[in-house]
Amino acid sequence: MPKLIKTKVEMEGRTFEEYALVDADELPPWTDEEELGIVGFPTPRVDGAERVSGTAQYTHDVRLPGMAYTAALTSPHPHARLVSVDVSEARALPGVLGVLTRTEAHEQLQGGVRRMFTDQLRYAGEIVAAVAATDPDIARDAVALIKSEYEQLPHVVDIEVAAQPDAPKVHTNGNIFGGKPQIVERGDIDTGFAEADVTIEHTYRTATQLHSCLEPHGSVAHWEGDSLTIYESTQHVFGVRNAMARWLGLSQNKVRAICQYIGGGFGSKAGPGVNSVFAALLAKQIGRPVQFMLDRTTEQIGGGNRSAMVMMVRLGAKNDGTLTAMDLHCLADVGAYGPWLPFFAGPALMSYRCPHARSETLGLYTNTGSFMAFRAPGFVEGTFAIESALDELATALKLDPLALRRQNIPDHDQTNGSAFSNYPIEACFQQGAERIEWHARTNGQTSSHDRMRRGIGMSNQIWWGGGGPPAYATVEVNTDGSATLRTGTQDIGTGTKTVLTQVCAEELGLPLAAITTVLGDSGSGQYAPISGGSMTVPSMAPAVRSAARDARIRLLDIVSQMLERPVEALEIRDGQIYEGAENHGRLKDLIGKLGDVMIIGNGSRGPNPDGVTIITSGAQFVEVAVDTLTGHIQVLRVIAAHDCGRIINPLTYRSQIEGGIIQAIGYALTEQRVMDANSGIQLNANLGDYKLPTLADIPEIEVLRIDIPDLVANPTGAKGAGEPPIIPTPAAIANAVYDAIGIRIRELPMTPDKVLAALQRQ
């Protein structure tokens, strides 16, 4: 019988306690590198061909018979009460099949989601009504025929304004998220600052970054009787299934959520969106499938964002560099409906052994699109602040910045006293410093009068990424020697499907090509957690191993009976049956003699170790060139050293690290949402004026292979690699810019105008 366990999972700064069922024996840890023949080897994506040839079906590609297309009317005002909507002309347009307003939707929904469908509009671009029509152009024409009236209300789009007592109120009970600041503290900072020889204090600012997923949020809803199938561009098919069931008052077995491929999520696609609700209700209304993809403008406004922050950092230290106190304050923009507060203080509180520390985060509602998790939410922002400040402290103390960090690295979790499962940060520092030739840096002493100045900088990084239960998988072995791995997880573009196929093949003893992996469908595969928090591989790899191991044990039992050999002596390797050195031939030839039958293995993720903190860590070293005439910063080289436990696939590991760094370069240098304070309108809700990095901005990226299995964390030794690489890059760039020109830029993005203004002040 399955064992019931209580489990605690750390997800982006929020701790989730749940029950999980574990129904398999404990997995033996993969200790011996030599015994692994597929895991650890560079493996091209198992679904690469369909992705690049266009046969992979993304939500945007779904076409069902009779499917209707949609377009949305959005609020022209940043803050307003919807007085009336007249859809009669729109409805009369030939080709229009149905229209639904937000307030009509409100009446058909249950639970907390209803707050997104009231007559209050809290940002310009919020969806007011949607039209379903036989083609997308007719839908757009019909939107233009909707007549809507609004009572305009005063708005606020800036956090520093929203924090004022007399600011316009975004919600009736004010602009402060949760009504008060979120405080985390240890020790006593007054004592800490009294012990300090040196104190520094600076304020750092970051801009709002947009996820800019190539595939916008979208869904296709299809009813068969009282059952809903929803294709959704999502990071969590089971989350979509369960939320839609709750909101629509359906039982969970009446909803099936499918996401086989996704064009990016980065945290913004945790669950169903407002569009999914419109799609499901419109589909019901018109009796046809309905596709609702956000257009690019609506996506860039309402698809989520990394919130702008103003962060104050005050540090106290002894002359020898020992940190004595950290005082951290932050204003964070949560937009109109931000669901939680990003933990900007995490990097400082977790990375350094400082006995007296306090952080205070004030979340502020504004009349803008909502904050949503974005690849290491809070940590990219907070790392920019603390890692810039540490360099400023190093300058004040005349210490080497890397030495200052090394000196303050903790030997156990400073937040709760637990031991770390593993924390090989020194290997990351040492290898990264060697590659960039850290010893040769000029240390901010710029004497050059050349137009182009070069500098190098570094930043430390910390994050979670240990994953955990509940997570389940099934492996079916057919009598022709092929096998199907089924699980309800999803590959959000990271390579999960390939990694899990490797894990399954390794454990079964079959070649990679013998395995087909089916995922991304809540109707075909057991529960799997969200692909978020860098948790997918560490949660799923043990579950998949456990299922494959169960199937292998059953197979060997059958083989033993057929060969009349003792089961303990038999093993399966590369599809062959061995008894010691003796080869008993191909598995498929033997089990082919069975009638058509499936040997089914079931597996589950076991618990994380008690009282141990699982983290990922790393460091990046960056070289930049600053053009002192134009103010342009060019990143020349990034050396990335990240500990993510065992690397199951060096190719997907490398892709993750490169992708994170590129996204970080955009955040550091060019990306920013621009709001017009007077009108409350977002001025660059497109991919032309919102500046993502392109090929011309991408430097040489060198990914060092820190490959140290963390077998305390879980028996595969693997931890997540999705979020860590975006965390340290902006701080490392800012520190390199200081090294190059002796000027500290404390505001992201570090655009040429800011660099030039700082050079002129010098």
Ligand code: MOS
């Ligand atoms: Mo999180 S930003 O959903 O991985």
